[in-house]
Structures are given as C-alpha cells and as structure tokens.
Amino acid sequence: MREHKKRITVKDVALAAGVSTQTVSRVMNKFSYISDETRQRVEAVVEQLGYRPSTLARSLIQQRSYTLGVVTFGLKYIGPSRTLNGIADKADELGYMLLMKKLDNFEANGIDEVIESLLARQVDGIIWDVPEVDENCAWAQGIESLPVPIVFMSMEPKPGYSVVSMDSYQGAQMATQHLIVQGCRQIGHISGPLDWWEARLRLQGWRDTLKKAGRQVSEQQWEQGNWSSASGALAIEKLLARYPEMDGVFVANDQMALSVLGEACRRGIQVPERLAVVGFDGIPESAYFYPALTTISQDPQLLGGQAVENLVDMIRAGQENETVVAQSVLIQPTLIIRESSRRS
Amino acid sequence: MREHKKRITVKDVALAAGVSTQTVSRVMNKFSYISDETRQRVEAVVEQLGYRPSTLARSLIQQRSYTLGVVTFGLKYIGPSRTLNGIADKADELGYMLLMKKLDNFEANGIDEVIESLLARQVDGIIWDVPEVDENCAWAQGIESLPVPIVFMSMEPKPGYSVVSMDSYQGAQMATQHLIVQGCRQIGHISGPLDWWEARLRLQGWRDTLKKAGRQVSEQQWEQGNWSSASGALAIEKLLARYPEMDGVFVANDQMALSVLGEACRRGIQVPERLAVVGFDGIPESAYFYPALTTISQDPQLLGGQAVENLVDMIRAGQENETVVAQSVLIQPTLIIRESSRRS
DNA sequence: GTGAAAGCGCTAACAC
DNA sequence: GTGTTAGCGCTTTCAC
Numbered sequence: 201m202r203e204h205k206k207r208i209t210v211k212d213v214a215l216a217a218g219v220s221t222q223t224v225s226r227v228m229n230k231f232s233y234i235s236d237e238t239r240q241r242v243e244a245v246v247e248q249l250g251y252r253p254s255t256l257a258r259s260l261i262q263q264r265s266y267t268l269g270v271v272t273f274g275l276k277y278i279g280p281s282r283t284l285n286g287i288a289d290k291a292d293e294l295g296y297m298l299l300m301k302k303l304d305n306f307e308a309n310g311i312d313e314v315i316e317s318l319l320a321r322q323v324d325g326i327i328w329d330v331p332e333v334d335e336n337c338a339w340a341q342g343i344e345s346l347p348v349p350i351v352f353m354s355m356e357p358k359p360g361y362s363v364v365s366m367d368s369y370q371g372a373q374m375a376t377q378h379l380i381v382q383g384c385r386q387i388g389h390i391s392g393p394l395d396w397w398e399a400r401l402r403l404q405g406w407r408d409t410l411k412k413a414g415r416q417v418s419e420q421q422w423e424q425g426n427w428s429s430a431s432g433a434l435a436i437e438k439l440l441a442r443y444p445e446m447d448g449v450f451v452a453n454d455q456m457a458l459s460v461l462g463e464a465c466r467r468g469i470q471v472p473e474r475l476a477v478v479g480f481d482g483i484p485e486s487a488y489f490y491p492a493l494t495t496i497s498q499d500p501q502l503l504g505g506q507a508v509e510n511l512v513d514m515i516r517a518g519q520e521n522e523t524v525v526a527q528s529v530l531i532q533p534t535l536i537i538r539e540s541s542r543r544s
Numbered sequence: 545m546r547e548h549k550k551r552i553t554v555k556d557v558a559l560a561a562g563v564s565t566q567t568v569s570r571v572m573n574k575f576s577y578i579s580d581e582t583r584q585r586v587e588a589v590v591e592q593l594g595y596r597p598s599t600l601a602r603s604l605i606q607q608r609s610y611t612l613g614v615v616t617f618g619l620k621y622i623g624p625s626r627t628l629n630g631i632a633d634k635a636d637e638l639g640y641m642l643l644m645k646k647l648d649n650f651e652a653n654g655i656d657e658v659i660e661s662l663l664a665r666q667v668d669g670i671i672w673d674v675p676e677v678d679e680n681c682a683w684a685q686g687i688e689s690l691p692v693p694i695v696f697m698s699m700e701p702k703p704g705y706s707v708v709s710m711d712s713y714q715g716a717q718m719a720t721q722h723l724i725v726q727g728c729r730q731i732g733h734i735s736g737p738l739d740w741w742e743a744r745l746r747l748q749g750w751r752d753t754l755k756k757a758g759r760q761v762s763e764q765q766w767e768q769g770n771w772s773s774a775s776g777a778l779a780i781e782k783l784l785a786r787y788p789e790m791d792g793v794f795v796a797n798d799q800m801a802l803s804v805l806g807e808a809c810r811r812g813i814q815v816p817e818r819l820a821v822v823g824f825d826g827i828p829e830s831a832y833f834y835p836a837l838t839t840i841s842q843d844p845q846l847l848g849g850q851a852v853e854n855l856v857d858m859i860r861a862g863q864e865n866e867t868v869v870a871q872s873v874l875i876q877p878t879l880i881i882r883e884s885s886r887r888s
Numbered sequence: 889g890t891g892a893a894a895g896c897g898c899t900a901a902c903a904c
Numbered sequence: 905g906t907g908t909t910a911g912c913g914c915t916t917t918c919a920c
C-alpha cells in the first residue's frame with residue numbers, strides 16, 4: 201500500500217541544485233548571506249523534491265531537540281488533562297513539541313526509567329506534573345544531577361527548585377471564609393487523597409480558617425475522598441451520618457462536590473439553605489450543576505503556560521551559560537459564587 | 545546550578561572497558577554472542593559511568609524512533625483526553641513514546657505543518673484523532689504519500705484507510721430505542737456541532753430510529769449544541785419552548801445532558817416521569833448526576849488502545865515488508881440504564 | 889567472539 | 905558568498 205520512498209536529504213537537494221550541502225543548510229535556516237540567485241534555485245529544488253529537513257539529525261549535532269518532556273499523572277482526571285492542554289498551547293507558541301509520558305504509580309525505579317527515556321531522546325527540559333507523594337519527594341533530591349532543567353507542578357515550592365503550583369491553601373481559606381460569611385455555623389470538609397500535597401493543603405486551609413474564626417474543629421467534621429465522584433458520594437454519606445448538624449461543606453474538587461449536590465437532592469436537603477456547598481477547580485461543568493456550584497476556580501491554561509515559560513527561560517539561560525535561577529510561582533485562584541452557597 | 549556534564553557515549557564506555565564500541569553496543573542490545581567475561585566487564589563500566597544510550601542517535605541510523613505521533617483536537621473536552629489516556633497506556637505497554645500535537649482549528653496549511661513536524665522527528669506512525677471536518681477530509685486524500693502509517697480516529701471508516709471509531713450511529717439507535725421502549729411518545733434530540741462526524745451520526749441514528757418506529761420527525765424536535773454544558777443549557781431552553789410536548793430527549797453527550805437535567809430541576813419538570821433523558825459517552829461523573837444519567841457508554845481505554853494496536857501492526861508489517869492491510873474497527877458502545885430514563 | 893570502517897542526515901568551523 | 909572537512913552517537917556491514 202505504501203511505497204518505500206527513500207527519504208530526501210540535503211545531499212539530494214545539493215546535487216540537484218548544483219551547490220554544496222552547506223548552502224542548502226544555510227538556505228533552510230534562513231541564515232547568513234546567500235545570493236538571491238542561489239537561494240531561489242535551492243528553494244525551487246526544495247519545493248520540487250518536497251525536501252523536509254530531519255529534526256532528528258539536527259538535534260543530534262546541535263545537542264538540543266526543541267522538545268519538552270512532560271510527565272503527567274493520570275489523564276483520567278479532569279484537572280491534569282486541562283493543565284496538559286495549557287502546557288501544549290504554550291509549548292506550541294514557543295516552538296516546542298511535547299514528548300509525553302504517563303505515570304500511574306510510584307515504583308521508584310519506574311520514575312528513573314521515565315526520566316531516562318526522556319533524556320535518551322534529548323528533551324531540552326522536563327515538566328513534572330505528578331502529585332507529590334513520599335517516594336517521589338525523596339527522588340527529587342537527585343535533580344541537581346540532571347543534565348536538563350526541570351519544572352515541577354502541583355508540588356510544594358522548595359528553594360532551589362522551579363515549582364509552579366496553584367495556591368490551594370489560599371483557595372481553601374477563601375472557600376471556608378466564604379461559608380462563614382454566608383452564616384454557616386457547622387462547616388465540614390471532604391478532602392482529596394492525602395498523599396497529594398494539594399489535598400493536604402486544602403484540608404489545612406479549611407482547618408486553619410475555622411480555628412482562626414474561633415470555631416472548634418474535630419476529626420468528625422471531615423472525610424477523605426479520592427477526587428472521584430464515587431468517593432464523594434461515599435464521603436458525604438458518612439459525613440451526614442456522623443455530623444448531621446453540618447450546614448456548610450467545603451469539597452476539595454468539583455467532581456466530588458457533584459455527588460454532594462446529588463445526595464442532598466436525593467435526601468431533600470435544601471441547598472444552600474440547609475447545606476451550603478463550595479467546590480474546587482472551577483471546571484466548566486460546575487456552572488451547570490444543580491444548583492450551580494460555588495467553587496474556587498483555577499486557570500489551567502495559566503498554570504500550564506507558566507510552567508512552560510519557566511522551563512523555556514531556564515533552557516535559554518542554560519544555553520547562554522547564564523546562571524539558572526530556579527523560580528517558583530504560586531498561582532492565585534479566584535472564588536466564583538453561585539447558587540450552591542448564596543444565602544443572602 | 546547545573547553542571548554541564550558531558551554526555552557519556554559508547555566511546556567512553558569502550559575506552560574504559562578496553563573493548564570496541566561495537567562490543568559495547570552488542571552488550572547494550574543483548575544481542576549476538578559475547579563472552580561472559582567481556583559482558584560483565586562492560587556492564588560494570590556502564591553501571592559505573594551511568595551510561596545511557598542515546599535513542600536519538602539510534603533512531604537516526606535505524607530510521608525508526610519508537611515514537612508515535614498523536615494529533616488530537618482540543619484536550620479541553622473530556623472525551624478526547626480520555627482517549628489520549630487510552631492511547632498512552634497502550635503505547636507504553638508496547639514500548640513506544642508519544643509525541644503530542646494539539647490542533648485547534650483547521651487552517652489547511654496548519655495541518656500539513658503538523659504532519660511535517662512529526663515526520664521531521666521520525667515518528668514511526670501517526671494517530672490522527674481529529675473530528676472529521678470538511679477541509680480535513682480533503683486533506684486525507686494525500687495520505688498515501690506519507691512515509692509512515694497513520695490511523696484515524698473519530699472518522700468515518702473508508703476503504704483503504706485504517707480508522708478506529710466508536711459506533712455512534714448504533715449508540716444513537718440504542719438510546720432512541722430505549723426511550724421508545726420506556727414509553728416516550730415525543731422524543732427530541734440535542735446534537736453536537738454538525739461539522740463533527742460523530743455528531744452527524746448521532747443525529748442520524750436518532751432520526752432513523754424514530755422513523756423506523758413510525759414516528760414522524762420534524763426540524764422542531766432537535767437543536768444543535770457544541771458539546772459544552774453551556775450550549776446544552778441554551779439548547780434545552782429553546783427546545784422546551786418550541787416543542788413543549790417533548791417527553792424524552794436523547795442528548796449527544798453527557799456534558800450537555802447535565803444541563804438538561806439541571807434545567808428540568810429548575811423548572812420542576814419531573815425526570816424521568818415527565819421527561820426522560822439519555823446522554824452519550826458514559827463519563828464517570830454521569831452516574832452521580834441527579835438523577836443519575838442513563839447514557840451510551842464508550843470505553844476510551846479500548847478505543848485508544850485499539851488505535852495503537854492497529855498502528856503498531858502496520859508499523860511492524862511495514863518493516864517486514866509485508867503488505868500493510870488497513871483495517872477499520874468500529875467499537876460498539878453499551879447502554880447504561882439509570883434513573884434519568886427508568887420509568888418501569 | 890570481537891574489531892575496523894563506514895555512514896544515518898545534518899551543521900559548526902574553517903577555509904577560499 | 906560558498907565549499908570542504910569533520911563529527912554528533914550510534915549501529916550495520918564485513919573482516920578477522
């Protein structure tokens with residue numbers, strides 16, 4: 201079905217145009233001065249032969265590939281794949297391609313292997329968007345020895361590392377404070393899996409805000425989920441059973457909040473009058489939940505874009521042999537108030 | 545911060561081990577016979593120096609990269625990113641990496657450019673997961689001249705091409721038939737954007753099923769959306785206004801169905817008694833909508849995996865100079881019956 | 889079993 | 905302005 205067309209190389213073009221390969225290369229890279237006549241002749245041949253330079257060969261000699269490695273954890277979640285979208289857009293804009301690798305678990309050797317496979321393909325830099333889990337952390341110690349810069353996402357900013365994260369703590373505070381302002385007396389929380397840094401932060405933000413407001417917080421008032429709607433349903437059930445006086449709940453992501461709204465409906469619990477609900481993430485669908493969900497919105501486009509920008513800055517600095525300063529950025533979320541919490 | 549460590553190459557290893565580069569290569573590829581003594585010596589040096597072969601250099605000489613190009617349309621939609629997840633898993637399993645490219649629009653030259661950028665990096669094959677839009681179609685005519693195999697997704701199977709798609713027509717029939725069986729007399733439809741092949745198929749499946757059942761179908765009975773919840777909200781509003789007798793609706797994806805459920809709640813329309821709702825996609829969240837959504841479930845893991853398998857088969861056949869037979873696969877969806885339509 | 893030479897496709901460095 | 909030479913890091917002959 202397909203013919204085995206031999207690849208057209210600089211040599212072919214050079215031969216056909218009656219110039220050296222070097223001249224062809226110069227034309228292709230729009231570099232240095234070339235007589236108009238030669239340029240046109242070469243360009244004509246390029247066009248005619250359909251010549252496309254091999255980025256691969258160029259990468260080999262230039263020792264850079266214009267390719268970024270992206271390691272992501274579970275595209276099955278909506279959050280990470282929206283971030284990937286932001287990464288892809290900015291990478292495109294800056295002229296980089298993405299070599300993608302998915303990580304599903306944290307066998308330590310798997311991590312090394314992933315990094316190696318990216319380095320073997322000469323990526324110019326790496327974006328590491330994997331929730332900070334214990335072993336994972338330990339691994340990050342070895343980063344200094346990497347031959348390319350790396351930007352971490354969804355991790356705790358550490359001096360010396362470049363980290364781009366959403367300010368989950370701040371977001372959790374905003375959510376909880378909002379519930380307090382709406383007049384909730386008994387505010388519960390459904391957290392994400394606590395081996396995720398972001399889940400721990402959201403829990404902490406909730407707890408601290410309540411304490412600061414002079415409320416007492418007990419272990420009875422919160423329940424752990426795993427980001428999925430299924431886990432949210434389970435969690436709200438347990439929580440309602442053992443903390444029936446709860447009249448407001450901060451849920452660590454929108455998908456779990458969806459289940460909370462559904463369960464409330466099912467039991468005839470009025471939202472927001474009897475139970476006010478605030479989510480986290482600001483997925484587009486949350487505006488169409490019933491009732492429309494109040495949520496802490498993060499802009500994944502911004503998040504991913506920032507990571508790429510940081511990385512490319514580091515790559516450029518590295519090339520020009522400047523000192524690479526690792527910058528951490530904490531992106532601020534915003535509160536979107538909708539029906540699920542508006543009591544005024 | 546980072547030291548400019550010179551890359552360790554076969555030469556370094558060969559020198560240190562007192563063998564030829566050839567021998568090192570043979571050890572690395574666990575190929576042909578090598579004396580145990582030599583092998584161990586080389587392996588020790590490899591370990592000690594931390595040598596990792598450059599896939600790039602190998603790709604150049606072997607003319608293959610063990611990398612698959614994936615072109616996807618808008619990761620902002622849940623569907624495509626779930627498919628990407630399936631692709632990533634299977635690719636990983638088969639030892640391939642993914643070079644990803646996102647397409648946002650259909651400027652024809654953009655399409656060529658994307659393909660070229662993948663080919664320049666020597667991808668062994670391409671997965672094209674972009675909804676079939678007019679220009680796009682026209683472009684597919686040039687496929688035969690590609691030097692690598694390509695698998696299309698979410699497109700109409702065409703003889704001579706390898707296409708992996710969900711059977712949307714069948715799914716739409718199942719959905720509509722189900723509504724009929726549940727006793728709905730007036731069945732409406734909210735479609736996806738009609739420049740998507742899948743949207744057209746779902747509309748057609750709905751229409752044909754109604755006709756086959758002896759129902760009459762008019763333009764009043766359906767409305768076009770764009771997959772987003774926002775468009776779903778708009779569509780159901782219009783539809784309810786001009787087709788108030790509607791007592792069942794087949795919605796072309798779950799996100800739009802979410803808005804339909806919400807709007808029904810808001811207006812006090814009983815679901816499913818007064819209005820039965822069926823969605824499409826089977827996203828995990830749909831089980832936690834209120835009421836739980838009946839939907840046509842497609843397995844993106846299966847879909848993505850199948851595409852990779854097809855592609856890798858074609859790649860292997862190409863290498864062994866066998867005739868490459870382009871196979872098309874139509875994956876069958878399943879009906880998941882939940883509260884939003886169950887009237888028994 | 890192992891080594892020497894050649895070359896994948898391209899560009900950096902230097903001639904002229 | 906343009907050509908020559910060399911070499912990126914690896915593997916494929918084909919010797920020995």
